[in-house]
Amino acid sequence: MRILYLTGGAGQMYCGSCLRDNALAAELLSRGHDVTLIPVYTPTLTDEPNVSQERVFFGGISVYLQQYLPLFRKSPRWLDRLWDSKAMLHLASRRSISTSPKMLGELTVSMLRGEDGFQHKEIAKLTDWIKHEPAPDLVSLPYSLLLGLAKPIKDALNRPICCTLQGEDLFLEGLEETYKSESLSLIRANIKHVDAFISVSEYYAEFIPEYLNIPPEKIRVVPLGINLQGYEKRERESSQPFRVGFFARVAPEKGLHVLAEAYRHLRADGRIPEARLEVAGYMAPEHKSYLSEIEQAMKDAGLGAEFNYHGVLDREEKISFLRKLDVLSVPATYNEPKGIFLLEAMACGVPVVQPRRGAFTEIVEKTGGGLLVKPDSPESLAKGILEIYQEPALGEKLGLSGFENVRRHFSVARMADRALAVYESVTRNEPRPQMNTDKHGSERTDRQASEEVLI
Template structure:
């Protein structure tokens, strides 16, 4: 089976969805499946081995100019294709050309209009590549915002097309009101041609079926997963560098990820006279520099016991950081659809404390790898951290269960098998339907 997996670059950011897509593609290849991982908008940025195609389709610069300059969309493809070169797109991303939804309303709606809109040339280029060169059995899109291609694609491709939903609502809800409503309506129309939708949790399937007005029966679930080589039992040397317990955070530095909430809980612990260090890591973009400066000011009560370690460029360095922690928490202030970072912490032998919202309750239920507290309650947050910050039977039990359950239930290999099963089922169903029709 040949699967064409169309992913979306994060405009220069380390992107959890990109990493999940890349890890899935790599695991599918290891299971003997032929996979083409195709980046769109910008190159994907990863801290792991990149298995994606080096050619970027639907390049962000050309999409922008198509929508901005009326004549641009009519120029021959050879005259504009140089703007899709990965180096050009990386340069544009570094200059602040990003993916802030609040400024992308008109462009988002134009993209979702597909062949009827100004980006037809870009969509046609991707369709030709998929069908004339790759000739896949199944196509998987990593988000519903790519659904503008569906009418043009369905003119020539009758095989199964799946859509992996991983946070589309977050982007759509940030669009200005009139564009949000038009974008949701366009996605609903385009999505009629998808054979199935894939999510990582029941929570997100329920949310998106209502959000996009889709039949819940069309949803399949595959586990959120991490690189299988990091699911080996952790060693006992973790935390040897410091005699103090170490609370850790590793996610994008942005308000929605909730580092400020962790500072509030840390203040509660500090007021009780508990000694600890707080180490934070993750991608920090230019747009959130002011937010991080406020974080640093709010954490002054910790002195040099609060440290920001940046964003390691390789997953080995990230896991080394995680293995030095005592307890881990990313207290997101929104309904997180994934939560890849808590699986990584559990695999590194670190118990987690998370708010009871979004995907977190399901992941904690599946892994038994941590504790939940009522969202936006700093005192309850601090109380759960306190339970796990010191050695004890509860902590040992959680760490043991988490390592085993992540290894057995949330490896990339397990997720790839589930995705392959869904693809094979849809191919058989389509073949049976065609036979009966014939």
């Protein structure tokens, strides 16, 4: 099958969506499929071999200039190539440029307007390129914020279009109300140009149709999968302090402050006499003060020496970091639709303690690799972590279950199998198959026993 993927670059940040798109494309290429992975906005950053094309469409500098300086909407393409070069885009992505949705409302609306937006010249570049390449069997968009491209691409190719759904609601809810309402209206108006929407979790497949007014028959589910090469089971040394880990973007919505408060509860009364709070992940410039506040709270509690921020880790460093943990928790304060960090921890045999919300519930229940606790509750989170500390056999059981079931249900090979099934169905114009599912949308025959705590 010949597939044209667009994937959204995130500058100097490892993002879950970029990692997913690259891993899926690489797996399909390894099976002999003809896959072209095209970055938009910036080059993609992955911790695996990057299979994306060198050329970046809708280069972030050009998109910005065309939004705010009318002169650049008619500038010659030879000049645009300067702004769209990888060197310029890398340079721009290193600068402290805010990507907060509150600052990007106008740009979001313009992109969703497609050929009627200020970036119409960029759309022409893409469609001209597409017309001179071998026609794909299918085109995949990375998220609904790019649905303004659906009609121009379909007009150019007359091929089916799929769109992945990976958590756009968090971005949209952060927009000012005027831009949010207009963006939702434009997304809904473009849904008719898309043949299938692919959700990365059962939770999101239940939530997003009503939010975006997507007909349920257009929704498919392709759960996340990770490349398991290099992931090995952790080796616990009894003499080590108990290590609680956080591996995600350092931002308020990811809940590091909740985990830090839970950690302080555990150490305040000596229930865990010797411990460390290990943190790793990308931190945007605007969140430095957030991390500083957490570090200060730890120091005020006399625990400053126990808090370690390791920054951004490459693949080898990431696996090494995870294998040293006794438990991982990313207590997000919103309904996370993905949770790739859970799969990565479980792939190392590390148990997790997560709030019962979003995709966390289905991942923990399907793998049996952790405990579920009340959302937004440091006390409940502390009790879940304490249970793993006080019952080493439970931690080992959860870790082993996660280790085995990530390989069974959440490998990149399994993700590719399910993606291909969707693509083949869409290209044959087949209706969505009906499955016998439980309340979490998982096939009953695939249910796995799980441990759970609700405190």
